[in-house]
Amino acid sequence: MMASASFTSPNPADALIEARGLRFAYEADRWVVDDVSLRLEHGALAALIGANGSGKSTLIRLLAGLRSPDAGEVFFSGQPLKGIPRKRLARSLAYVPQINPMIFPFTAMEVVLTGRSPYTPRFRFENRFDVEQALEALATVGAAHLAPRPVTELSGGERQLVAVARALAQEPECLILDEPAAALDLKHRAALIRILRQLRDRQGMTALMVTHDLQLLDPAFDRVFAIHRGSLLAEGPPGKVLRDEVLSRVYDDPKVRARKLEGRTFVWSGT
Amino acid sequence: MDASRQVPEGAGSSQESNASSPQRPGNASPVAPRNLVRPLILVLLFLAASTLVSLWVGYRLLDLSLLREDETARSLFFQLRLPRVVLGGILGASLGAVGACLQAFFRNPLAEPFTLGVSGGGTLGASVAIALGWGINLAGVPMVFLAAFAGSAAAVLVVYWLSRTGDVVMPGTLLLAGVVVNLIASAGVILIQYIADYSRALQILRWTIGTIDVVGFDRIWRMLILLIPGWAILLAITRDLHLLAMGEESAASLGVNVRRCERLVYIASSLIVGVAVAEGGTIAFVGLIIPHAVRLVLGQDVRLVLPCSFLVGAGFLMLADALARTALPSGELPVGAVTAVIGGITFLGLLRRQRRFSAI
Numbered sequence: 001m002m003a004s005a006s007f008t009s010p011n012p013a014d015a016l017i018e019a020r021g022l023r024f025a026y027e028a029d030r031w032v033v034d035d036v037s038l039r040l041e042h043g044a045l046a047a048l049i050g051a052n053g054s055g056k057s058t059l060i061r062l063l064a065g066l067r068s069p070d071a072g073e074v075f076f077s078g079q080p081l082k083g084i085p086r087k088r089l090a091r092s093l094a095y096v097p098q099i100n101p102m103i104f105p106f107t108a109m110e111v112v113l114t115g116r117s118p119y120t121p122r123f124r125f126e127n128r129f130d131v132e133q134a135l136e137a138l139a140t141v142g143a144a145h146l147a148p149r150p151v152t153e154l155s156g157g158e159r160q161l162v163a164v165a166r167a168l169a170q171e172p173e174c175l176i177l178d179e180p181a182a183a184l185d186l187k188h189r190a191a192l193i194r195i196l197r198q199l200r201d202r203q204g205m206t207a208l209m210v211t212h213d214l215q216l217l218d219p220a221f222d223r224v225f226a227i228h229r230g231s232l233l234a235e236g237p238p239g240k241v242l243r244d245e246v247l248s249r250v251y252d253d254p255k256v257r258a259r260k261l262e263g264r265t266f267v268w269s270g271t
Numbered sequence: 272m273d274a275s276r277q278v279p280e281g282a283g284s285s286q287e288s289n290a291s292s293p294q295r296p297g298n299a300s301p302v303a304p305r306n307l308v309r310p311l312i313l314v315l316l317f318l319a320a321s322t323l324v325s326l327w328v329g330y331r332l333l334d335l336s337l338l339r340e341d342e343t344a345r346s347l348f349f350q351l352r353l354p355r356v357v358l359g360g361i362l363g364a365s366l367g368a369v370g371a372c373l374q375a376f377f378r379n380p381l382a383e384p385f386t387l388g389v390s391g392g393g394t395l396g397a398s399v400a401i402a403l404g405w406g407i408n409l410a411g412v413p414m415v416f417l418a419a420f421a422g423s424a425a426a427v428l429v430v431y432w433l434s435r436t437g438d439v440v441m442p443g444t445l446l447l448a449g450v451v452v453n454l455i456a457s458a459g460v461i462l463i464q465y466i467a468d469y470s471r472a473l474q475i476l477r478w479t480i481g482t483i484d485v486v487g488f489d490r491i492w493r494m495l496i497l498l499i500p501g502w503a504i505l506l507a508i509t510r511d512l513h514l515l516a517m518g519e520e521s522a523a524s525l526g527v528n529v530r531r532c533e534r535l536v537y538i539a540s541s542l543i544v545g546v547a548v549a550e551g552g553t554i555a556f557v558g559l560i561i562p563h564a565v566r567l568v569l570g571q572d573v574r575l576v577l578p579c580s581f582l583v584g585a586g587f588l589m590l591a592d593a594l595a596r597t598a599l600p601s602g603e604l605p606v607g608a609v610t611a612v613i614g615g616i617t618f619l620g621l622l623r624r625q626r627r628f629s630a631i
Contacts, residue, residue, distance in 0.1 A: 095524035
């Protein structure tokens with residue numbers, strides 16, 4: 001770890017998500033996540049960056065409790081994640097997967113309403129309050145007009161917004177997103193980041209998002225984690241991570257350049 | 272099935288008010304909460320109508336006055352026609368519900384017991400039992416049922432094992448594996464028929480086509496010993512299936528225990544299909560078209576589609592069997608052939624109508 005050691009809080013119970021020595025392998029002895037320890041503080045808007053295949057998606061699945069690490073442990077609000085009942089965890093932690101193909105033409109509303117399932121009993125349909133919550137979640141991402149449309153007819157970006165709305169309908173403390181910006185156009189990318197910032201400012205929501213779009217990070221994000229071949233290579237505020245010498249190691253590419261312009265950091269690589 | 276299409280347009284999409292939540296006039300949200308009451312009434316009406324029709328028609332039309340006076344007519348009705356209609360209902364309900372379950376679980380609109388090889392495996396298991404003359408019961412459950420259950424379970428496991436790589440079930444491989452397992456199973460059945468003695472071979476042949484001759488209620492009670500637990504499992508995991516139909520990972524993040532749900536789907540579907548196949552032979556396409564028809568009328572919500580497929584499947588197979596009993600001036604048709612023809616043609620129609628929605 002290069003730029004570590006800038007822990008803002010001395011009290012370990014303060015982190016919303018804390019990972020200690022996480023390791024994970026799909027095949028024996030090929031660690032996709034190799035000894036990662038990190039802390040995601042309450043109310044932080046954080047990004048996870050890294051090259052393709054560096055283990056970003058696997059790492060956030062471990063953090064979201066969708067997979068169990070082979071070694072190490074994840075703590076959520078100081079509690080071991082694996083000890084928290086699934087349904088209770090789903091009320092505090094929402095996960096937005098990368099776009100998955102939808103086969104059945106569920107309406108966007110039906111999809112967002114499933115975000116209420118951690119709150120509804122198994123044999124009960126969602127009630128009027130749940131419907132209102134779902135509509136509000138759709139409105140928050142600016143997709144209220146999509147409610148009655150079948151998701152199979154939506155564009156990739158629209159579907160992504162619906163997936164974010166579903167996560168918001170869970171009323172989570174923490175949002176974990178796997179490349180939510182990938183299918184979004186310029187305007188909607190910016191809008192998504194604005195929404196995440198608003199949620200942080202108003203409700204203190206914490207978010208961790210995997211992204212390849214490095215232009216989004218500075219100054220919008222509080223914290224950036226950079227992963228390289230399964231290990232945490234750097235972490236810190238965007239200004240500290242988005243630097244030539246750090247990024248060229250993160251991406252194994254000496255041509256990566258990061259420059260500040262009008263208060264933002266722009267990143268590119270020589271072609 | 273046919274009746275369910277005569278339902279007024281939009282009956283599924285306009286479930287505004289309901290008994291459980293009071294309507295607030297002037298403040299109706301664009302999408303009102305779901306409930307099961309209206310669709311259930313609709314579907315029960317269809318079921319009642321098809322029960323009456325299929326009790327009415329047959330070798331002779333039902334004559335109520337004769338039924339009151341004539342002992343023979345009464346015994347024919349209660350020992351032959353009534354059990355047969357009930358059996359048709361049970362089989363149709365089972366296949367319809369399992370079809371809805373498998374389609375949601377595998378996120379594949381072409382999944383059903385027949386296309387996934389589950390019926391094939393059950394047929395092979397039951398054939399072995401028939402050929403070996405296992406007429407005995409084990410704790411009240413005929414060996415044929417258990418053998419068919421084992422065959423179905425083996426088929427599900429093989430198909431699923433072949434089509435799953437890591438976290439992904441490949442839809443193409445799933446169906447291909449199902450077809451191949453079916454082929455292997457039917458080759459096995461043919462081999463058994465070839466080796467088995469003449470009368471048993473004929474018994475297997477007649478049974479594989481899918482007929483629902485039954486005398487009395489004894490077999491039906493024995494079936495229910497295994498079927499009711501299977502049905503109960505399906506109903507218990509309906510909400511999980513609804514979430515899984517939208518994606519495994521998102522379902523997991525909403526608190527669904529995917530591994531446990533997977534095991535329950537295996538157990539329930541092989542239990543139900545095994546018993547259905549052991550008693551009724553291969554009755555194709557019911558599990559495929561019934562959920563599709565229900566979705567066309569009621570929408571995609573699996574929590575509606577699965578229970579309604581159960582009831583509509585029951586009505587549909589009763590009607591199909593009534594047709595099988597009466598189509599020929601003398602004798603009757605195997606109901607499996609009737610459902611394959613009706614089901615196949617209806618399915619093509621559904622496919623065409625639904626083409627613009629999704630990538631089938």
